Amino acid sequence: MRSSVSAILSTPTQDPNMSHPDYEMTVHDHGTLLILVKHLGEELSLKNFNRLFERICRINQLRIVDGTGVERCVQARYIKEYPVGNNDWGDFQTHRRLLGLITVSKCKLQIELNEICRLHESLKVKYQSTLFDSRCIIFGVNAPNSPELSTPSNFKSRDIYYASDNDPNPSIEMHLNEFLSSLFWVLDAKRVEKSKEKLDKATLLIAPFEKRNIIGLDMESRANKKRCMGRVTKHLADLNLQTGFLNDALNFYQTAIDTLRSCNDWLWLGGCLEGLCATSLMILQPQNPLTKSNFQRNASLQERHSRFKFRPLSTNAGFVSLDDNAIRSTMPQNLLSIDDIYKNYGEALKHYSKYLNAGVILTEGSLKAARIAVDHHHFIHVHYFLQNVLPVNLTLTDEEKIQRLMKLAELYSEIGFHRKASFFQWLASKRYVSASNPHTSWEQCYQLLLKMLPGHKLSLDPNDYVPGGQFGWPELQRQVVNEIVLAAKRVGNASLATRHCTFLLQTMWWMMDKVERSAYATQLSVLSAQCEGSPVPLILDNGLVIPPANLLNIPQPENFSVQNLKLHLRPHKLVKVKEDFGPFLFTPLKFGSMEKYNIKSNKMEYVWVINEPCEVILELSNPLNFELEVTNILLLTNGAVFESIPFSINLPPETSYQNVVLTGIPKEVGEIEINGYSTHTLGVKSNCRLKNIPNVPETTYNVQVIPSMPCLEAFILDSKNETVSNITLFAGESLDYNLKILNVGSISIDLLEISIESTIEHSLKNSIIKIDTENIKDYLPITPKSEILVGIHLTGALNFLSSNQYPLAELNSLKSSLTISGPSSYPSLPSPKQRNERLSPMTASSFRSGESSLNSNCSRYRSPTDITSLKVIEFNIKIKYAGGEGMAAGYCRIISCVLSLNIFNSVLVTGWDVLQAETGSQFYLVLDVVNVTNQEMELKYATNKSILMEEKESYRIPVPVDRFLIHSLEQVSSGEEGQADMVSQCNKHIAEQVLLRWSVNSYDDLPARWGVAKLYGLTLCPQMLDIVCTSPIYWEINLNEEKIVSECDEKLLSETSQYPVGQQLKLQIWVHNSLMSPLDDVTLELNFYQDYHNGTTNSQLGNRLATTGSTKTHTTRVNKHDRLYHECGVIFFYPGQYKLNLQCQTLKQHIWKLIPPLQLDITAE
Incomplete structure (x- = not known):
């Protein structure tokens, strides 16, 4: 024991902290062999190296049958960089040991090959404490037509040569499999050797930071001996896990946990718990769910469209459930379930947190545990494990902090916490531009801000937004877009800043008040001063496409109305006489092939004419508090060629509903699709599509353009060739005028028809106005710039009977009263009082029958206020004409001349009677007539019979009239209809026989006026009819x-x-x-x-x-x-x-x- 401590203390002191966390590590990496793939030299391009690295990574599994006949799976993990400090933690967790080295390079000269060999050997020395074997792959050596190169004598590694790096030889897979096999057998030998050692004499395994802590400790104590035995057992479990003995590893981990827990060795206990969780998960789920598939999607296939695209959650494919008793019976007894794995991982992380120098281990463990929960959709556990990552105090560079934040964002995004993921992306973007970062990168900050848009329910495409709608968090969304504008500006890309500011005003307009709108509009004008905005996509260097944005609300459109041509220029369809193709057949049966579906069409009912100006009225409002200059307003069209004429306008502050008339000229026959308009304001060109404007109900307007047509003008001329539109006549007076038709176009007129429209009855209209159209075809064709004159005859056909006694409404009841007759279309209207009075012709004071006498011949008219002194009638003279290609296409034009005719009363009959004459062939029609003019009038009422009438004077005159020959009637019915017909015939006879010719002398330079009064509508009772008609x-x-x-x-x-x-x-x-x-x-x-x-x-x-x-x-x-x-x-x-x-x-x-x-x-x- 003491010798092992002496050996530990004699080794050089190294950094006890793990320098770089590996955020990509998973639980399955506990059973892999770590291999470094290093790029050497400058001849091999980085692109080719990455392509070769991906090819090497696909060779990550190898199945080997050992001497006992057991098949074991060897798994490898390839990395491009690996700090030596991380390698020093190989005793704590053997999967952190770098076991293999592969260098990839390219050279052409011997000196380059020597340098590559030197670098390769230096890397071997760097990792010599754990490295088992290495390979040096060199391209460009011993190629055809190249000199033979050889490695230096001190180069002891295995070298592999390939002539070209573009298409490496397939034997590379064979070499890599052989390389993995060699690493495995060496590691397995280490395992066997370690398993044969006696635990009581084993060397103490320590973490790098524990070297200084063992000084002064009694290594012979019972607790330290247990610690040494527990750590060795854990180390042996790690080796068994790497070499494929999962059941043995599970047992060794369990034994080590019991031993280490008894001596309170918390750091290594945490390592055992993590290894136990890893082993259990590898048994339950042998396939790593994060292993990338070799399947590559065909880029030509279209992806399903969605507004925001997120990474889908992984599934539980390949996971073995312990709920089935049959499956559980085949598993080891100490195998952890998924819930036990969460519990043990939580305990391991708790033990890691007790050591400041184990921050990297704690961070990696939290991420690995979170990935397990992600794979099984246990989102609460994911959040539980990830919340321990940020509080860990690690000495990291800004780049490493950014990596940690991005990894958190990625995991949160996988479980659907997109807003949480966007928050960590936002923190990472701030790290790129923080004051402590020596390598400030606004470009990276800008890219990260773009990536966080989906998490805030934002999209760069304005078409994904509904005008006025709310989707997400308005204030937060506006802050995010505003930061993107700032980042784009700091990047130095003014066009991007302008685009994003335009996007902000377009999509978040409804979230702002008036002050904010004006402030952002001012900001946009400042940005666009550096680079003008245009409605085209922007493509970034990384290939990202920024969709166009348009100022749809500056100015704000209120209405969009496509106008028909002016009334006199509108084309009309020529009515064709339909041919009779036989009887119409109807059947109630419905056939599927004959069904027609009503499809809504945006095609206008009217048409435009080629090379003639057309108009669209656009109503605009200025919602800003400053004057808005809008220039180059044009219509956006598709289809036939259309020349739009630019228009500019200055809108005062906060102006509403300002009409703008947009004009254009069709240049081609066909159909024009109007889908919007374009503007230039605040330095931004915008294409405002109707589909994006909520105030416009249609997305497009389709207008048909027809061939060219002639154009004419029409005027009504008096005798002095002066244009008139308002003419005054006395009742009974007749005047003649001319209708001047001038061809002002460049196409001859081949068709010309004239008609008259009015609100009065057709018969009365014909009696008032007549147009000479008999010889109109003789004038055709009317060549350009030529004219013709057509005569118009006007007659003041007014009712000469006083409406005071006999209202017009009563004259209409001829069918129901045999005592009333005459036409009802004369322009006199009764008063409401007169309508309500019952009229009895037999008792009316103006009617006399039998042998009544005439007592007076002259009297002053007493009721001038009852006279309707003025009748106004409007006539619409329509001229239909056509010619040229437009006529061939079946179109014509109609121009109207409105003539207002004022008719004054001249002579008014206030009462009448009939008397028998001296002979049976005649009778006397006795009339009470009034001169209602303001002048003296001469009235001729019979042959050689006349009378001078003062103004407003009433006179009684007897007019001899031939009796109506009742024998002229083919049949006289005794019914009411027959009697009504007789009354009508008698009225017509009287009107033809009685002609009251009046004349008014000229005065005050006014010409003399004359006319004829005809009596239509006399009321005749049966007694009168007996006198009027012959017997x-x-x-x-x-x-x-x-x-x-x-x-x-x-x-x-x-x-x-x-x-x-x-x-x-x-x-x-x-x-x-x-x-x-x-x-x-x-x-x-x-x-x-x-x-x-x-x-x-x-x-x-x-x-x-x-x-x-x-x-x-x-x-x-x-x-x-x-x-x-x-x-x-x-x-x-x-x-x-x-x-x-x-x-x-x-x-x-x-x-x-x-x-x-x-x-x-x-x-x-």
Whole structure:
């Protein structure tokens, strides 16, 4: 024992602390052979070395059958760097011993080969305490056409030569397998040798920092002997674990634990517990889950898209569960379950924490235990083990601290604690730029900040964000992006800083208040002054692509509206007459091949024309508190060629809804897809796509572009060739105008059609305005810059009847009242009061029937306020024209000329009546007319009959009118519709017969005006109709067998014909029906009376005459061309002049009389 202590103290003093933690070490590495692969020289490129290193690492397992026939698995672990201080801990844990050395180099000259051999030998000396064997792989030596090279005489290692490093010989795998085999057999020999030693005479194994602690200790004490035996037993367990004897290792670890626990050797007890956990896990899970597969993914295959890509958790593949009794019976009794492994690992870490010099062991142990929990998805245990890593006080460089933080971030990310992982990445990024770091690297800081974005639910692609949506932690996210902007700026990449600041304003706009928005906008303008932002991806040196970012909210779009062409330039489809292809067949059956699905289309209903300006109205708001200059606003389109015209605007601070008209010119026929607009503001060019703007409902707008079309202008000219749009007429007045059509385009017009639209009835429209379109085809084609004139005739067709007495609404009820007739389309409107009053034509004061007299001829009109003095009618004259390629494509244009026509009343009829004339062929239409103008008017109402009318004066005039020939009607129905038709025909007859020609003299340099008033819409009761119309019957009368009246021809007795008193006169009367329809319920009545020629008649003649037979007869029907016969006698008692009134009446209140009455002179004998 004392000799072993003397040997320990005689060795040179080394650093007792492990210098570099190995963050990649796993529990399975406890059973591996550690081999260093070193790159020597400068001839071999680092790329080729890394490729060769990956090839060497794939040869990490070797199965060997020992002398007893047992197959053992040899596992190797390759590293590129290994500090000597770590190698000194090989006695504590044998897997930390560097057992093999492989150097890789390339040379062409002998001197280079000598230097490589020297470096290789120096490495052997460096690790001579633990190194078993080495290999020196040299490329470029003994190649064809090259001199033969040889190694120096003092070079004792095994060398392997290859001619080229681009394609090494496959024999390298064979050499490596042989190398692993040699290491294994040497190690196994050490194990056998160690197992044969007596424990009581074994050398004390110590950790590097324990050398100074054993001075002065009694090495012969019982406790120290147990410590020595326990440590040797643990060392033997490590060797058995490395050589594949897992069951033996398990037993040795258990024995060592019992021994070391009894003597309170906490550090080595922790090592035994960790070895026991490693051995148990290797039995339960032989395959290391972290071993990389040789499978390489084809780069051409597309990965599944997701917003944030994280490393998936590993699975429990290959893990043996102890829950099954059958499996547990085959396992060693002292094998730990997964829960026992967590418990023992926790105890081991607790013992490590008792020693300051075991900080690296504690750190590595915590990471290894955490990886076990990660593999089994025990996230609470992962966090429990990892929380012990940071508090460990290690003397590390900033680079090593960064490695430790990145490893923590990686493990937290594997269990889904992405925000926690991002936090450690953020700490690592700060280490790159800390004041204590002599090698400050803002580039590394920037790269780490980018890697931590997914953990904060952030993405570099603005398309992953929903406008106005919240996903994550707003304040934290904004702080992270702001730090990325700062890091990019410190890197010196102004374009990156501008891009990230633009990204910040685009994606986190909704998280900021007004002050913050303005502050970030100002910051962006400062950054873009160094490098202007553009909407193109940025590719970093490491291949990372930074997607484009756009200022969608500066200025903020409120609305985006694609405009149709101006009204007179809009193309319209030419209507084609559809051919008749036969009957339409309908079937309720549904066929799958004929189903049509409604697919929403963004195609506009209107079209644009090539080479003609088009417009899009964009509403913008300035949300910032300073004036915003927006320049070069352009439309973004796809499809047909489109030339967008730039537009610039200065938006005042906090301005809302400012209209911007974006224009462009289509240069190609086809379909244009408008998907957004571009701006240049704050030094950043932005492509604002409609799909990213929440205020716009559509993502694209598709507009069809058609071939070129002609263009014309139209004007209405008066007699002085002046353009007019508002014309004033008096009612009944007529004027002529011209429609000027000018071809202002560069294409001839081959099609020209003119139509008139108005809100009034079609018949009234035709009576007011007429356009001469008969010879319009003679003007075609209209060449460019040429013009034509088309005549327009206007007439002031207004209702001349006063609306005070007969509202227009009542005139519409012709079907329901036989007393009302005439058209209802004249522009006069009744008042609400008039609509509510019941109109009775039979009792109206303006109507007179029978033998009423005219008492006055002139009076002052008393109700001028009831006159509708002005009627305004608008006409839309539409001109449809086409030509050129546009016409061939089936399109035309329509230009409209709006004509406003003001019609003033001239003559107004306030009342009317009909009187019988002296002859049966005429009647008198008595009118009360008013001059409603402000001038003196001359009115001609009949041949050689006129009257001068003062302004606002009312006059009564009799107008002789020929009676309406009722025989002209093909059929007269006795029903309401037939009577209504008769009233309509009578009104039309009166309107054609009665023409009131008025004229107003000129004054104050105004021309004379004249016109014609026609009476439409007179209300006629049945009694009036009997006067207006000729009788439908023919009278035939015989007196004393002598015919005195035949077929309405007057053949009366001469005035000298007398009849004596007391003589019976025999009357024979035939009433002939001349209509084409029967007369129903006909009553014939004879009335004798005396006319005193003073306006007084006497029909009470009972004592002056006597009749024989009835003076009244009735029949139910008189068929067409049939007759009613009646005879009676009369005896006069006194002489005198008597008159006989013969009348025929129906139940429809029609009365037809013999005109004039029959006169009889009775004389005394």
